[in-house]
Amino acid sequence: MLRLTEIKLPLDHAEAELRAAACARLGVAESELLACRVFRRSVDARKKSAIALIYALDVEVANEAALLQRHRGDRTVMPTPDTSYRFVAQAPSSLATRPVVIGTGPCGLFAGLLLAQMGFRPIILERGKAVRERTQDTWGLWRKSTLNPESNVQFGEGGAGTFSDGKLYSQIKDPLHHGRKVLEEFVKAGAPEEILYINKPHIGTFRLVGMVEKMRATITALGGEVRFGSRVEEIEIERDAQGQGQVRGVILAGGERIATDHVVLAVGHSARDTFQMLHDRGVYIEAKPFSIGVRIEHPQSLIDRARWGKFAGHPLLGAADYKLVHHCANGRSAYSFCMCPGGTVVAATSEPGRVVTNGMSQYSRNERNANSGIVVGITPEEDYPGPPLAGIEFQRHWESRAFEAGGGSYAAPAQRVGDFLAGRPSVAPGEVEPSYQPGVHWTDLALCLPPFVVTALREALPAFDRQIHGFAMADAVMTGVETRTSSPIRxxxxxxxxxxxxxxxxxxxEGAGYAGGILSAGVDGIKVAEAVALDMVRK
Structure with missing residues (x-):
């Protein structure tokens, strides 16, 4: 097959125009085009008056070698690359021990899935509950202000990504097509096939729930084992006189010991007690940068008009997103993070007495508001110097301040943008109704953000308004605090x-500092599973 790239067509083109464009690019008759399918579709919105679709097509034609010779030097016509995934190993007929995977977020799920597909029968341990039970506990916080510290937005089957926008795109380099493997496994588990070709695929929470269950069923059918309510209390490590260690097993909170020489640690960025345990056992950990800020909400219609102009509401475009960054005079960078079109702001704490926000969308993205984190980068050297886990205490401090500013009931502190820019507390909503549950408490967000973050955000919001007219609208809602942007350690x-x-x-x-989002976490899980398999085969 041949891959044709940079094929540009109007937004409302007819289906037949795809084939016609492929024929025109190759200089062949329609009858010579044997097959044509979309490999990638993206949107060119640089001219809002003439939004176009950009395609990469995989086509089958007669005499491909001759056509390639004719188009030699044309970088838009090439052989279709082989993107199929190949397993690196197969398990031997007998195993001295089974590999253990801790965590069932995207990374842990894909590590477990790949190990199961290669025949290593992994044991997967999850401190939280199965995804549907976990969903009920999560709704308990959102609807009744009742937090289960072991089963919430952060902990439980599917990980933090289950309650998110379900974005499936990343900027990672992927020469071995691990990302394609992730997407194909998601499609097998029930994701729409469009995630294989649209430029910015997403799934949404409700679909992710069913997909996670199907992936678990696949793992168990292949001989793997998934155990819930199984918090790892300790990892047994033998250390020599030089401080080098070897894993020998894991001990669960109930006292059970599982012998193993291979542990995949995929605990996510909020397993603070696990990080402490590892530090106490001498595992090398270092502090890393992350970001802190707020969630901001606008009417989705405002974002659609700013991005799509007269094409706002077009079914092929859907709810518009954005990506913003501003370098501030105080040396900080403020930027949008985890933007959720047509979504809601959700309570995402995992510890009592603290408030954390995140964003979530369903597949339809049809809620009235758009929301995004607007966060400011921070570094251990400048903002939380000290031991490797100092960033965790930094997070906890501001999460506790947010709990207090929100009234001490898991309501979140909130402020209208106009009031925030003017330096006065808010007392009521305006045009934009906040979506956060179990509710917001109108206040001054400066009470629960570092002063340098407040300064940076007050500079960044008007700058963002110059890129998206209305972004600094007085009635836009800011909800605090967003602290779990990434792991504070590596x-x-x-x-x-x-x-x-x-x-x-x-x-x-993500928890170990090697991913940021569902796709990159899944890819990292595959890479780690490959490393485990190769090591076990050698022994």
């Missing part, structure tokens, strides 16, 4: 994906 690993000073421990995904 558990460093070597080229073999094992901890620098603890063999058999494979730090993975």
């Amino acid at each position: 558990i460093k690993r070597g080229e073999d994906f094992q901890s620098l000073n603890t063999r058999g421990l494979y730090p993975a995904g």
